[in-house]
Amino acid sequence: MVVSTPATVRSDFAVDARTQAMFDRNGCVKLPGVIDPDVVDDWAPLISDAVVELNTEHLPLEERDTYGKAFLQVSNIWQRNDQVAEFAYSADLARIATELLGVRGVRMYHDQALYKEPGGGITPWHADQYYWPFATDRCITVWVPLQDTPAELGPLTFAQGSHGFEFGRDLAISDESEEQLQQALGAQSFAVDDSPYRLGDVSYHLGWTFHRAGANASAEPRRVMTMIYVDADMIITEPTNANQVRDLATWMPGMRPGDVVSSPLNPVLYQR
Numbered sequence: 001m002v003v004s005t006p007a008t009v010r011s012d013f014a015v016d017a018r019t020q021a022m023f024d025r026n027g028c029v030k031l032p033g034v035i036d037p038d039v040v041d042d043w044a045p046l047i048s049d050a051v052v053e054l055n056t057e058h059l060p061l062e063e064r065d066t067y068g069k070a071f072l073q074v075s076n077i078w079q080r081n082d083q084v085a086e087f088a089y090s091a092d093l094a095r096i097a098t099e100l101l102g103v104r105g106v107r108m109y110h111d112q113a114l115y116k117e118p119g120g121g122i123t124p125w126h127a128d129q130y131y132w133p134f135a136t137d138r139c140i141t142v143w144v145p146l147q148d149t150p151a152e153l154g155p156l157t158f159a160q161g162s163h164g165f166e167f168g169r170d171l172a173i174s175d176e177s178e179e180q181l182q183q184a185l186g187a188q189s190f191a192v193d194d195s196p197y198r199l200g201d202v203s204y205h206l207g208w209t210f211h212r213a214g215a216n217a218s219a220e221p222r223r224v225m226t227m228i229y230v231d232a233d234m235i236i237t238e239p240t241n242a243n244q245v246r247d248l249a250t251w252m253p254g255m256r257p258g259d260v261v262s263s264p265l266n267p268v269l270y271q272r
């Protein structure tokens with residue numbers, strides 16, 4: 001059987017003034033119907049095959065820590081699977097990121113499949129930029145569910161407006177981040193968006209926006225593909241923790257603080 005690659009992910013979604021205002025205010029936005037559901041359906045098995053092939057986590061769920069129970073995490077699939085690279089390189093998803101960030105263009109930082117297994121645990125509250133040595137907040141993740149994602153599968157959940165909140169920016173994903181941030185974010189009365197996603201919906205969030213996800217209480221895996229983009233002109237800063245040292249070496253090999261993010265792993269995916 002000849003398996004053909006589905007069409008490159010296209011979208012004519014235009015970021016209008018209302019969407020932009022919502023994103024600027026909340027540091028995140030869930031966007032309905034960005035991708036044709038049939039196209040997502042076509043891609044889902046290819047991405048799942050890559051996750052099965054490349055996954056290195058083989059411990060039973062009950063033997064993993066909280067981070068390990070949250071999801072199977074397979075990163076930079078684009079480097080190892082030419083088909084999935086076409087998905088990860090979607091110019092339209094990168095265009096939307098560029099428009100939301102208000103920059104001239106974006107580069108690939110890395111991609112990541114996040115598969116929450118049946119019975120998989122919560123994703124603790126955290127902000128991604130704790131892991132990233134960047135000079136500004138112009139970095140963004142697109143979260144693309146590969147099936148309808150109602151509450152029982154663990155949809156991504158945002159504390160709206162928390163991208164300006166500084167407490168907890170030094171916390172790695174852990175039981176501690178969940179506990180401390182649940183309390184701190186609750187005390188600030190941030191609105192929490194834990195709404196479901198329909199197939200074809202996606203969300204975008206800034207690196208400093210606090211987010212979490214519930215456990216997967218269903219019998220199906222919660223399959224999600226993400227791409228993380230940075231401003232095409234992003235400057236690398238001195239790492240402030242061991243995770244940032246590792247991220248610098250892994251996602252920007254050969255680069256140093258003061259450089260523009262521009263290793264061979266960081267192609268420009270869209271520019272205006």
Ligand SMILES: O=C(O)CCC(=O)C(=O)O
Pocket residue numbers: 070071114116123128141143156211212213224226
């Ligand atoms: O998918 C999840 O459960 C968490 C995702 C996340 O933290 C992210 O994409 O930044």
